[in-house]
Amino acid sequence: METKTISRRDFLKVSAMSGAVLSLGFYLPATGKAKVIKTVEAETFGVELNAWIHIDTAGKVTIFSHRAEMGQGVYQAIPQIIAEELEVNLDKVDIVFAQGDQKKYGNQVTGGSSTVRGSYKNLLKLSASAREMLMEAAAKKWGVDRSACYAENGHVFHRPTKKSFHYGELVVDASKLEPPKDVVLKKRTDYKLIGKPLHRQDTKLKTNGTATFGLDKEIPGMLYAVVERNPRLRGVVKSFDDTATRKIPGVKHVVKTRMGVFDTYREGVAVVADSIWAAMQGRKALNVEWDDTGFEHLDTDTIFRRQQEDLKTKEGLIFKKAGDPDSILRQASKKIDVMYETPYQQHACMEPLNCIAHWQGDKVEIWGPIQAPDWIQDYISKEMNLTRENVVVNMTFLGGGFGRKAFMDYPHEACVISKEIGSPVQVVWTREDDMTQGPYRPGITYRCEAVVNNGEIAAFKVKLAGQNTNHWRGGKKEDPNRSSSEGFLKPYFESIQNISIQDIPFETPIPPIWWRSVYASTNGFAYESFLDELAIEAKKDPLEFRRQYLKDERLHTQIQKIEDVSGWKTRRKNSGYGVAITECFNSTVGMVVKVSKGSDSKIKIDHVWAVMDCGWYVNPDTIKAQVEGSIVMALGAATMHQINFIDGMTVQKNFYNYAMPRINDIPPIDVFVMDNNADAGGVGEPGLPPFAPALTNAIYDLTGQRIRKLPFNMETVAK
Amino acid sequence: MAIISCKINNKEYKLDADPEMPLLWAIRDVAKLKGTKFGCGVAQCGACVVHLNGQAVRSCVTKVKRVEGQNLVTIEGLSENNSHPVQLAWQEIDVPQCGYCHSGQIMSAAVLLRENPSPTDEDIDIAMAGNICRCGTYPRIRKAIHMAAEMQRKSGKNGKKI
Numbered sequence: 001m002e003t004k005t006i007s008r009r010d011f012l013k014v015s016a017m018s019g020a021v022l023s024l025g026f027y028l029p030a031t032g033k034a035k036v037i038k039t040v041e042a043e044t045f046g047v048e049l050n051a052w053i054h055i056d057t058a059g060k061v062t063i064f065s066h067r068a069e070m071g072q073g074v075y076q077a078i079p080q081i082i083a084e085e086l087e088v089n090l091d092k093v094d095i096v097f098a099q100g101d102q103k104k105y106g107n108q109v110t111g112g113s114s115t116v117r118g119s120y121k122n123l124l125k126l127s128a129s130a131r132e133m134l135m136e137a138a139a140k141k142w143g144v145d146r147s148a149c150y151a152e153n154g155h156v157f158h159r160p161t162k163k164s165f166h167y168g169e170l171v172v173d174a175s176k177l178e179p180p181k182d183v184v185l186k187k188r189t190d191y192k193l194i195g196k197p198l199h200r201q202d203t204k205l206k207t208n209g210t211a212t213f214g215l216d217k218e219i220p221g222m223l224y225a226v227v228e229r230n231p232r233l234r235g236v237v238k239s240f241d242d243t244a245t246r247k248i249p250g251v252k253h254v255v256k257t258r259m260g261v262f263d264t265y266r267e268g269v270a271v272v273a274d275s276i277w278a279a280m281q282g283r284k285a286l287n288v289e290w291d292d293t294g295f296e297h298l299d300t301d302t303i304f305r306r307q308q309e310d311l312k313t314k315e316g317l318i319f320k321k322a323g324d325p326d327s328i329l330r331q332a333s334k335k336i337d338v339m340y341e342t343p344y345q346q347h348a349c350m351e352p353l354n355c356i357a358h359w360q361g362d363k364v365e366i367w368g369p370i371q372a373p374d375w376i377q378d379y380i381s382k383e384m385n386l387t388r389e390n391v392v393v394n395m396t397f398l399g400g401g402f403g404r405k406a407f408m409d410y411p412h413e414a415c416v417i418s419k420e421i422g423s424p425v426q427v428v429w430t431r432e433d434d435m436t437q438g439p440y441r442p443g444i445t446y447r448c449e450a451v452v453n454n455g456e457i458a459a460f461k462v463k464l465a466g467q468n469t470n471h472w473r474g475g476k477k478e479d480p481n482r483s484s485s486e487g488f489l490k491p492y493f494e495s496i497q498n499i500s501i502q503d504i505p506f507e508t509p510i511p512p513i514w515w516r517s518v519y520a521s522t523n524g525f526a527y528e529s530f531l532d533e534l535a536i537e538a539k540k541d542p543l544e545f546r547r548q549y550l551k552d553e554r555l556h557t558q559i560q561k562i563e564d565v566s567g568w569k570t571r572r573k574n575s576g577y578g579v580a581i582t583e584c585f586n587s588t589v590g591m592v593v594k595v596s597k598g599s600d601s602k603i604k605i606d607h608v609w610a611v612m613d614c615g616w617y618v619n620p621d622t623i624k625a626q627v628e629g630s631i632v633m634a635l636g637a638a639t640m641h642q643i644n645f646i647d648g649m650t651v652q653k654n655f656y657n658y659a660m661p662r663i664n665d666i667p668p669i670d671v672f673v674m675d676n677n678a679d680a681g682g683v684g685e686p687g688l689p690p691f692a693p694a695l696t697n698a699i700y701d702l703t704g705q706r707i708r709k710l711p712f713n714m715e716t717v718a719k
Numbered sequence: 720m721a722i723i724s725c726k727i728n729n730k731e732y733k734l735d736a737d738p739e740m741p742l743l744w745a746i747r748d749v750a751k752l753k754g755t756k757f758g759c760g761v762a763q764c765g766a767c768v769v770h771l772n773g774q775a776v777r778s779c780v781t782k783v784k785r786v787e788g789q790n791l792v793t794i795e796g797l798s799e800n801n802s803h804p805v806q807l808a809w810q811e812i813d814v815p816q817c818g819y820c821h822s823g824q825i826m827s828a829a830v831l832l833r834e835n836p837s838p839t840d841e842d843i844d845i846a847m848a849g850n851i852c853r854c855g856t857y858p859r860i861r862k863a864i865h866m867a868a869e870m871q872r873k874s875g876k877n878g879k880k881i
Binding site: 069070071072073199200202203204205206207208209210211212213215216218249275276277278348349350351352397398399400401402430431432621625626628629630631632633654655656660661662663664666668669 | 752758848852
């Protein structure tokens with residue numbers, strides 16, 4: 001990550017209703033002009049939303065979160081970082097979600113577990129610079145040496161006299177100063193807030209119903225829309241009959257609508273009413289005929305059969321290659337040649353998709369549970385012919401995201417309907433809409449081949465066949481999936497001499513999308529299960545085998561931790577222990593799962609130990625929570641649910657046939673966080689990929705049965 | 720349309736709604752109490768749990784006409800100042816992640832603790848299995864319920880009587 005030099009223009013003195021504010025932000029180089037606040041904007045929040053930190057003359061500190069809070073804890077993490085170097089008490093700052101604005105905040109896409117790792121260095125530097133300027137302003141006011149001053153709890157103190165100013169008394173003077181050229185950041189050992197398991201700032205809002213999620217937001221004059229969309233995910237509206245719909249009390253409009261899905265469009269018929277319930281009733285009475293000719297109506301079985309055929313008969317695009325694994329494989333008297341299969345999955349956020357749009361002629365304002373406000377701003381401005389500035393995107397709390405809410409279809413649909421009917425509207429997706437309408441995590445099949453000689457991997461080849469989300473975003477079809485080995489630890493590429501990773505391009509009409517931990521969520525299962533097979537073929541301890549191939553000091557420290565906390569070394573052979581280690585978004589997570597067979601001969605998970613190495617981190621309790629949650633989500637994806645298609649339509653409709661892990665399914669989980677001086681890695685996603693392979697490796701250890709297809713049924717697997 | 724009279728959080732309401740409308744939408748869109756959540760609409764996830772005469776019900780499958788003259792409590796009315804033992808334990812352990820399901824989780828847990836001041840892990844499994852949390856906060860929910868039980872026993876209070 002590049003850190004930016006902070007210049008005068010990053011610190012703005014602006015006049016607002018509440019008085020002068022010291023406002024800090026880092027601007028993209030192309031747009032580095034200081035901006036004068038407009039009164040209209042000032043009225044919205046009392047201050048302009050142009051940066052991370054605002055301090056008004058009363059000393060009130062407001063910290064803006066430029067990223068979405070979907071459970072992963074940025075609402076805590078960003079303030080915890082800023083408050084550390086700014087020297088303010090976290091309890092006394094207000095936290096507000098920033099609007100979508102790439103010019104002000106840079107990338108706001110809350111994905112790839114990128115918030116902390118992508119911005120912490122700049123945030124630390126900005127906060128420290130602001131503190132230094134406030135101290136300098138105080139020293140000048142007192143006419144004392146700055147070195148005799150210190151900052152604490154939103155005040156600058158003069159050490160000898162114990163005089164003090166609160167920050168509000170200093171902001172006007174401070175904002176006239178040049179930012180320091182170089183600012184010394186605190187040592188990690190001096191942190192008062194960072195690295196501590198502080199309580200989340202949003203918890204209290206989430207225990208009494210006051211947190212505002214997208215569906216909770218209302219604006220004056222707002223109507224509600226529920227939309228009938230093609231169950232086959234593609235195609236256009238041929239015709240519709242709304243006679244019965246229009247008789248439902250409360251129904252105001254029935255309009256054809258559309259939304260962009262990557263470079264394609266989907267159509268629907270929106271029923272707009274004065275209540276969600278009336279809109280739902282109106283939709284039930286609607287008759288729509290679809291035209292989806294030209295799109296193949298696939299079954300899941302056909303998809304996976306085709307992937308297997310491709311893997312048997314075709315070579316793929318080379319993603320990585322070293323040595324000559326193919327000739328070793330050809331000549332070997334014994335080789336391992338197996339297929340792994342992972343299903344289509346749906347995000348199933350607890351808050352179904354929804355979005356408010358208020359079309360105002362030359363401007364649209366949007367409110368919703370949104371992971372990528374800047375993408376939406378960009379997309380809507382292009383689609384609807386507006387300037388970026390006239391697409392105002394407001395983030396609410398998100399009731400889950402997992403990648404689904406980093407997509408533009410549902411805000412686009414809301415904008416189209418609002419424009420059509422001429423009033424503000426909230427589009428509400430039902431659970432069934434959410435589950436049946438995609439896009440989905442793509443189902444992938446892997447063919448894994450290897451030769452093991454004298455306890456060593458002589459050749460290693462993995463081919464995958466599955467949909468590439470990049471193809472839907474304009475990516476070149478002749479390029480292999482750039483995530484072909486996501487999840488697989490990089491040092492293997494150095495230690496395995498003859499290795500080949502290939503991608504066989506595979507298409508269906510079903511739009512695919514990122515899902516928590518993206519391709520690592522499926523690759524992890526294939527690669528880490530296959531490595532386990534190779535360890536067994538090599539007659540080596542599975543963890544020792546990995547250590548042998550992962551020649552990296554940091555990884556060895558982590559492996560040692562995994563070994564220690566799980567009691568790996570003292571376990572009895574074939575007593576049901578499995579291990580897996582995967583990398584995802586610059587963090588590595590190792591997991592050991594212990595299983596046993598109950599008296600009913602069902603497999604039961606006794607324990608999960610997880611060791612996260614994410615380098616520099618903000619809040620260890622948030623990390624533990626994220627890893628716990630990732631394990632639960634992975635348990636569901638590995639053993640409980642999948643999306644299937646019959647005749648081009650999604651079979652699963654709701655939680656009754658897309659079963660979720662529940663409290664009685666959850667084993668004891670222990671999470672450990674490594675301490676080191678490495679740069680920050682991701683936290684929200686990396687805990688997911690190692691769980692499924694650690695579980696199936698454990699089941700192999702106990703039963704000798706190798707599971708190569710997800711999901712599998714824990715109740716019947718060992719019978 | 721009809722006028723349904725009921726008490727929500729100790730306040731009289733006259734809800735002007737289609738009698739067939741699910742209570743969930745009447746609470747959210749007519750009474751404007753947004754803490755109760757829509758998750759599935761078919762009594763599968765528990766995000767919409769409220770107390771009807773002290774019992775946990777799924778408001779998404781309860782018709783609003785059923786609550787005529789009845790007494791409802793939603794998450795907003797569970798306690799004053801966010802201070803029910805379940806809420807306090809949730810805060811102490813930082814249970815929520817996205818938080819969307821937790822109104823329902825807390826309302827279910829509050830009934831459990833009123834009926835059973837010292838629940839075992841198995842009791843918790845039975846009482847809470849109807850509430851889905853996609854973020855996977857279950858280990859913390861379990862821990863928080865034990866903690867809330869402990870708080871409740873120490874304070875001698877037994878939840879909020881309805």
